[in-house]
Amino acid sequence: xxxxxxxxxxxxxxxxxxxxxxxxxxxxxxxxxxxxxxxxxxxxxxxxxxxxxxxxxxxxxxxxxxxxxxxxxxxxxxxxxxxxxxxxxxxxxxxxxxxxxxxxxxxxxxxxxxxxxxxxxxxxxxxxxxxxxxxxxxxxxxxxxxxxxxxxxxxxxxxxxxxxxxxxxxxxxxxxxxxxxxxxxxxxxxxxxxxxxxxxxxxxxxxxxxxxxxxxxxxxxxxxxxxxxxxxxxxxxxxxxxxxxxxxxxxxxxxxxxxxxxxxxxxxxxxxxxxxxxxxxxxxxxxxxxxxxxxxxxxxxxxxxxxxxxxxxxxxxxxxxxxxxxxxxxxxxxxxxxxxxxx
Amino acid sequence: xxxxxxxxxxxxxxxxxxxxxxxxxxxxxxxxxxxxxxxxxxxxxxxxxxxxxxxxxxxxxxxxxxxxxxxxxxxxxxxxxxxxxxxxxxxxxxxxxxxxxxxxxxxxxxxxxxxxxxxxxxxxxxxxxxxxxxxxxxxxxxxxxxxxxxxxxxxxxxxxxxxxxxxxxxxxxxxxxxxxxxxxxxxxxxxxxxxxxxxxxxxxxxxxxxxxxxxxxxxxxxxxxxxxxxxxxxxxxxxxxxxxxxxxxxxxxxxxxxxxxxxxxxxxxxxxxxxxxxxxxxxxxxxxxxxxxxxxxxxxxxxxxxxxxxxxxxxxxxxxxxxxxxxxxxxxxxxxxxxxxx
Numbered sequence: 001x002x003x004x005x006x007x008x009x010x011x012x013x014x015x016x017x018x019x020x021x022x023x024x025x026x027x028x029x030x031x032x033x034x035x036x037x038x039x040x041x042x043x044x045x046x047x048x049x050x051x052x053x054x055x056x057x058x059x060x061x062x063x064x065x066x067x068x069x070x071x072x073x074x075x076x077x078x079x080x081x082x083x084x085x086x087x088x089x090x091x092x093x094x095x096x097x098x099x100x101x102x103x104x105x106x107x108x109x110x111x112x113x114x115x116x117x118x119x120x121x122x123x124x125x126x127x128x129x130x131x132x133x134x135x136x137x138x139x140x141x142x143x144x145x146x147x148x149x150x151x152x153x154x155x156x157x158x159x160x161x162x163x164x165x166x167x168x169x170x171x172x173x174x175x176x177x178x179x180x181x182x183x184x185x186x187x188x189x190x191x192x193x194x195x196x197x198x199x200x201x202x203x204x205x206x207x208x209x210x211x212x213x214x215x216x217x218x219x220x221x222x223x224x225x226x227x228x229x230x231x232x233x234x235x236x237x238x239x240x241x242x243x244x245x246x247x248x249x250x251x252x253x254x255x256x257x258x259x260x261x262x263x264x265x266x267x268x269x270x271x272x273x274x275x276x277x278x279x280x281x282x283x284x285x286x287x288x289x290x291x292x293x294x295x296x297x298x299x300x301x302x303x304x305x306x307x308x309x310x311x312x313x314x315x316x317x318x319x320x321x322x323x324x325x326x327x328x329x330x331x332x333x334x335x336x337x338x339x340x341x342x343x
Numbered sequence: 344x345x346x347x348x349x350x351x352x353x354x355x356x357x358x359x360x361x362x363x364x365x366x367x368x369x370x371x372x373x374x375x376x377x378x379x380x381x382x383x384x385x386x387x388x389x390x391x392x393x394x395x396x397x398x399x400x401x402x403x404x405x406x407x408x409x410x411x412x413x414x415x416x417x418x419x420x421x422x423x424x425x426x427x428x429x430x431x432x433x434x435x436x437x438x439x440x441x442x443x444x445x446x447x448x449x450x451x452x453x454x455x456x457x458x459x460x461x462x463x464x465x466x467x468x469x470x471x472x473x474x475x476x477x478x479x480x481x482x483x484x485x486x487x488x489x490x491x492x493x494x495x496x497x498x499x500x501x502x503x504x505x506x507x508x509x510x511x512x513x514x515x516x517x518x519x520x521x522x523x524x525x526x527x528x529x530x531x532x533x534x535x536x537x538x539x540x541x542x543x544x545x546x547x548x549x550x551x552x553x554x555x556x557x558x559x560x561x562x563x564x565x566x567x568x569x570x571x572x573x574x575x576x577x578x579x580x581x582x583x584x585x586x587x588x589x590x591x592x593x594x595x596x597x598x599x600x601x602x603x604x605x606x607x608x609x610x611x612x613x614x615x616x617x618x619x620x621x622x623x624x625x626x627x628x629x630x631x632x633x634x635x636x637x638x639x640x641x642x643x644x645x646x647x648x649x650x651x652x653x654x655x656x657x658x659x660x661x662x663x664x665x666x667x668x669x670x671x672x673x674x675x676x677x678x679x680x681x682x683x684x685x
Contacts, residue, residue: 053544053545053546054544164632164633165403166632167632194402194403194571194633195402195571195573195612195615195616195628196402196611196612196615196628196629197628197629197632198615198616198628199615199616199617199626199627199628200627200628200630203625203626203627203628221544221545223619224574224616224617224618224619225617227617227619227623228617228623228626229617248623251619251620261546262545262546263619264549265545265546265548265549266545266574266619267545267548267549267552267572267574267575267577267578267579268574268578268618268619268620269573269574269577269578269597269601270618270620270621271619271620
């Protein structure tokens with residue numbers, strides 16, 4: 001189900017994207033570095049997964065890409081043009097007509113007082129995709145068809161509460177499609193759904209990727225679904241993207257010690273029942289305020305070295321167009337750093 | 344046709360040594376709502392043996408959590424138990440008085456609820472909350488209870504100095520461990536875990552599940568384990584019951600259920616989630632959605648979503664659970680069909 005890799009230009013790209021939040025009051029402000037130096041490339045017709053635990057910063061990244069948060073520093077390039085400074089209503093409207101977002105919770109992302117038809121008509125009107133009643137009706141029907149909510153005349157007049165979770169998420173996908181976007185940012189789109197209907201939504205998005213050449217960013221905490229749906233996977237830990245690889249390579253041969261830990265922890269009956277290998281790294285995700293200058297995983301890492309605590313490792317490029325931010329691989333392959341100096 | 348009655352119920356003799364710890368027979372629970380009666384649990388039978396992990400799986404609304412509330416008698420209107428029996432070590436739970444229930448509920452069967460880490464009282468220290476649980480059930484001094492609280496925290500991997508910490512001073516994983524320590528406080532024989540690790544990240548989940556496995560070996564309790572995460576359920580449970588629309592449609596040892604499912608629903612469910620090992624294959628999930636239990640489908644409740652349903656049979660006759668292997672039962676007409684062809 002994967003397309004052969006091509007070398008087209010990324011449609012949406014981030015360069016050293018960072019975001020800090022400040023908590024506390026004027027006297028005791030604590031800086032939380034939620035995202036640091038994130039470099040992501042999204043390509044047409046490809047799914048990129050961003051995998052991380054809660055609090056790793058993956059939702060902050062997707063919200064910056066959707067221009068819901070302003071980055072503290074760094075650039076967001078859409079078709080080569082930096083959109084991070086765009087603030088005007090008109091500019092944002094134009095950006096959002098090409099980059100759409102699907103949220104995690106289909107129970108709260110649809111307005112309970114409006115019918116499904118309304119949810120699909122609004123973006124069509126706002127982005128001037130259809131004006132006349134007949135055009136609107138035709139578009140709404142087409143959208144419902146594309147997400148397999150058929151018979152369409154049955155679904156259009158319903159209210160969100162009359163639909164199941166899976167159907168609601170299909171409405172959310174249809175709403176994102178209404179503006180004919182080139183990029184869809186999906187924030188944990190299936191994690192609130194029942195197991196039996198998750199695959200239907202992922203397969204629907206895979207179909208849209210293939211048929212409409214849409215670029216997807218798939219944010220998830222589930223490595224197995226990233227392997228299933230995404231062409232390549234980025235692993236995030238405590239604000240840093242620590243590894244990037246083709247999804248299959250990542251699960252077959254994880255490089256970063258955190259990725260290795262994550263994979264060992266994923267429950268997987270196929271791997272043999274009741275595996276009792278004890279997880280090596282102890283501890284939990286760090287609290288952001290307490291992070292030192294080094295690698296955030298250093299305190300849990302079984303391979304920790306002195307330099308890990310001193311500075312964050314740079315990006316080390318490895319074969320098969322993958323990279324990792326870990327000193328363990330620094331000597332193995334000559335390093336070519338992509339990152340700005342000073343980390 | 345080898346239709347077996349769901350379970351024999353003539354074994355409630357306390358003198359019998361090989362008695363199940365918890366025995367649920369033909370349990371029926373209804374919600375009486377304005378829209379009508381919802382049969383959330385419909386003739387469900389299962390038993391849990393000493394030192395066993397029994398897992399219940401199924402989609403949201405299939406009745407898993409209703410069973411938890413019913414077997415601990417914590418259900419509240421509009422839920423009503425309308426039939427069936429629940430026996431704990433030969434004692435009839437449904438006939439217990441309030442006083443007997445108080446003892447049953449924490450000394451014999453304790454519960455770790457979904458997102459239990461938010462169940463801790465934020466203005467009372469962890470230690471006091473454990474001490475309260477102990478003193479509510481056992482006539483021990485505060486000092487003894489405090490010593491026990493420290494022991495318990497240590498047992499679940501928390502530094503005993505946190506006995507004087509408030510919940511907000513602990514991380515999510517540590518709070519969940521603290522809740523488990525309260526569940527262990529009175530050495531219960533059964534711990535009911537309703538989505539115990541859902542709010543935690545996978546590394547913490549793995550650590551806590553390993554901790555529970557270790558404690559189970561140490562103290563010898565049984566677990567009724569409920570989670571929507573099928574991979575976790577299969578990995579952790581000894582036996583599994585698969586629920587669909589208020590009924591158990593298949594039950595058996597985890598390995599058999601995972602590797603050799605007999606009910607089409609189980610089969611589809613086991614092929615609904617991607618894996619990090621093995622070939623990367625196309626998965627389809629299950630088309631449609633679970634039925635509305637106010638007017639469940641006739642016959643087999645799964646037939647509208649089943650692609651191997653037998654015309655004229657599955658929509659009319661409800662299949663009964665029948666034995667398909669050692670300890671392995673499933674309720675599907677296809678099993679008869681297969682047997683007829685053999």
